[in-house]
Amino acid sequence: MRALGSGRGAARALEARPPLRTPPSNPPPSPPPSPLQFKTVAPLGDRVFVKVDAAEATSAGGILLPGSAQEKATAGVVKSAAPKAGALASGDRVVYSKYAGTEVKLGGDAYVLLKEEDVLGTQPGTDPAALSPLADRVLLRALEAKKETDGGVILASDGDVERPTLGEVRGGGARGGARRGA
DSSP, rough: OOTTOSSSSHHHHHSSSOOOOOOOOOOOOOOOOOOOOOOOOOOOTTEEEEEEOOOBBBTTTTTBBBBGGGGOOOOOEEEEEEETTTTOTTTTTTEETTOEEEEEEEEEEEEEEEGGGGGGEEEESGGGGGGGGGGTTTEEEEEEOBBBBSSSOOSSGGGOOOOOOEEEEEEEEETTTTTTTT
């Protein structure tokens, strides 16, 4: 049995092939255009543009937290507001819903573009008691949880204590009708 490609016929077939062509030298493809670099954002409608506060890098006990364990910040400073966002102005410190808005990176800083309705309230400092709710929102201070049941059974651990469902009104938005400190 003869091996394939051996013999005089195979040699003639190789000689009869045209020489390999090299493709014409084309310049390498140009890289895709870089994304647009924005320097500012002007919100439209009832939206506000907020610079997000930095996430806490340490726990209350002083332990350094990795990025995956850090909680997402839900407060920041309004950098610009659309004309229809009447209750908010540039420079206001706001607290907003955790999953609200569109996250934007601008110049290496984190920002979020929010609807006014996603802003829970304004807060002059970092004290939660100073929060002033917006619109029809109400700020409540939860009453202390019971240490024993109505039947007199003492609850042993914090895990057994139910969260209170009652609270004291601490403030309300313009449409909420509640007075601060009531």
